[in-house]
Amino acid sequence: MKLRIGAIADPGTSIVNRTGGWRSEKPLIDHSLCIRCFNCILYCPDSAVKYSEKEGIYFDYDFCKGCGICANECSGRAIYMVMEEK
Amino acid sequence: MGVYRFEGGDTVKNLFVSGHRACAGCGMAIAVKLILEAAGEDVIVVSPTGCLEIVSSPYPETSWRVPWIHSLFENAASVASGIEAGLKALGRKHEAKVLAIAGDGATADIGMGPLSGMFERGHDITYICYDNEAYMNTGVQRSSMTPPGASATTSPAGKVSFGEIHPKKDLASIAVAHGVGYVATASVGYGLDLMRKVRRAIDHDGPSFIHLHTSCCTGWRHPSSKTIEISRLAVLTGLWPLYEVVDGEITDVKRLPKRLPVEDYLKTQGRFSHLFRMEGGEEIIRRIQAIADANAERFGLDLEG
Numbered sequence A: 001m002k003l004r005i006g007a008i009a010d011p012g013t014s015i016v017n018r019t020g021g022w023r024s025e026k027p028l029i030d031h032s033l034c035i036r037c038f039n040c041i042l043y044c045p046d047s048a049v050k051y052s053e054k055e056g057i058y059f060d061y062d063f064c065k066g067c068g069i070c071a072n073e074c075s076g077r078a079i080y081m082v083m084e085e086k
Numbered sequence B: 001m002g003v004y005r006f007e008g009g010d011t012v013k014n015l016f017v018s019g020h021r022a023c024a025g026c027g028m029a030i031a032v033k034l035i036l037e038a039a040g041e042d043v044i045v046v047s048p049t050g051c052l053e054i055v056s057s058p059y060p061e062t063s064w065r066v067p068w069i070h071s072l073f074e075n076a077a078s079v080a081s082g083i084e085a086g087l088k089a090l091g092r093k094h095e096a097k098v099l100a101i102a103g104d105g106a107t108a109d110i111g112m113g114p115l116s117g118m119f120e121r122g123h124d125i126t127y128i129c130y131d132n133e134a135y136m137n138t139g140v141q142r143s144s145m146t147p148p149g150a151s152a153t154t155s156p157a158g159k160v161s162f163g164e165i166h167p168k169k170d171l172a173s174i175a176v177a178h179g180v181g182y183v184a185t186a187s188v189g190y191g192l193d194l195m196r197k198v199r200r201a202i203d204h205d206g207p208s209f210i211h212l213h214t215s216c217c218t219g220w221r222h223p224s225s226k227t228i229e230i231s232r233l234a235v236l237t238g239l240w241p242l243y244e245v246v247d248g249e250i251t252d253v254k255r256l257p258k259r260l261p262v263e264d265y266l267k268t269q270g271r272f273s274h275l276f277r278m279e280g281g282e283e284i285i286r287r288i289q290a291i292a293d294a295n296a297e298r299f300g301l302d303l304e305g
């Protein structure tokens, strides 16, 4: 690999590294229980919890490592973890 | 001073992007994401060698969407000082604030001298020490921030040892003694409080210092889902008091309606498990409780006396 001067990398390029493959459990959500406190977004170490007006809370499984923090911190107990099947 | 508001929803800036290699459930990764969320884009960040640098910058990739530079293990404060002095000399200080985000080993052990110099020279830098209480990146060796009773690979619990014996260095007081105008403790378990303090530290002119407690599920040995809960327990037991020191005066202490016994924190982590198994462990737990009691006394943590 050729090093650029100062070993400069372009911003945000770790996005090519799909960490979803690390997962053994994955989060699911029961939307009817979500109170939109956004704890899940606040505390996800991998920025894998997303939100849109239309879809509500959803997960980016390309990057979710399955740590379970979002489920543990969910105020509405809307998020739960299930064994990943591949 | 600025107040930070977390709108949540789809407004997040995501300046520390996905794809980083931190362990699942890493407290430091959460903290760094929140620091940048509060700091915004107009910052230049320096990190020394340690987990943060390793997980975020395997060349040619980087997880940073703000300018970021890796110093040596020992000199993040010196490199940050140079950047700040350079911006000043070029008349470009208004363009970016300088941030150093460094581990406990890099800060309290090998980088203590450079940090002291940075404070002394009065650079306009926000220095944040993320304290996961050991040298995690090289395999959980003890640092001067490893708490008493914790087992680390160089202070292992065993037949004749209960693990670490020395108290944690009081980093906040060291910063205050240098006359640093804004000093705070923070915890990844209190994300909004952390972001508010980051904003205040950045808006403060001159050096500011945040001592930030971040659980490391790998080194502390607890389930990855418990990172936030356990970080909060450190605060709720009085082992990690949250407070600010503005111009030498302690302000804004987080008070506790009902302080929990330290066992509630210790029993959640493998690094303390020997204290509950070994003969004589209760005595060490009593001493750890005494540390929490002294904190409560010093900072007035208990809402009801």
Ligand SMILES: Cc1ncc(C[n+]2csc(CCOP(=O)(O)OP(=O)(O)O)c2C)c(N)n1
Pocket: B049, B050, B051, B052, B073, B074, B102, B103, B104, B105, B106, B107, B132, B134, B135, B136, B137, B138, B143
């Ligand atoms: C001068 C020097 N000594 C030792 C090392 C090896 N080393 C790399 S990271 C590290 C420990 C980092 O600990 P800390 O600052 O607490 O960060 P953490 O990994 O816990 O996030 C050590 C000892 C080094 N890179 N440079």
Ligand code: SF4
Pocket: A026, A027, A043, A044, A045, A046, A047, A048, A049, A059, A063, A064, A065, A066, A067, A068, A069, A070, A071, B025
């Ligand atoms: S399981 Fe962990 S990585 Fe996955 S979305 Fe929840 S908090 Fe994020």
Ligand code: SF4
Pocket: A029, A033, A034, A035, A036, A037, A038, A039, A040, A041, A057, A070, A073, A074, A075, A076, A077, A078, A079
């Ligand atoms: S933490 Fe739970 S209740 Fe809060 S926004 Fe996320 S899914 Fe909804």
Ligand code: SF4
Pocket: B021, B022, B023, B025, B026, B027, B028, B029, B051, B055, B132, B136, B137, B215, B216, B217, B218, B219
């Ligand atoms: S070893 Fe600890 S601090 Fe380092 S990436 Fe893993 S969880 Fe984070």
Ligand SMILES: [Mg+2]
Pocket: B103, B104, B105, B130, B131, B132, B133, B134, B135, B136
């Ligand atoms: Mg460390």
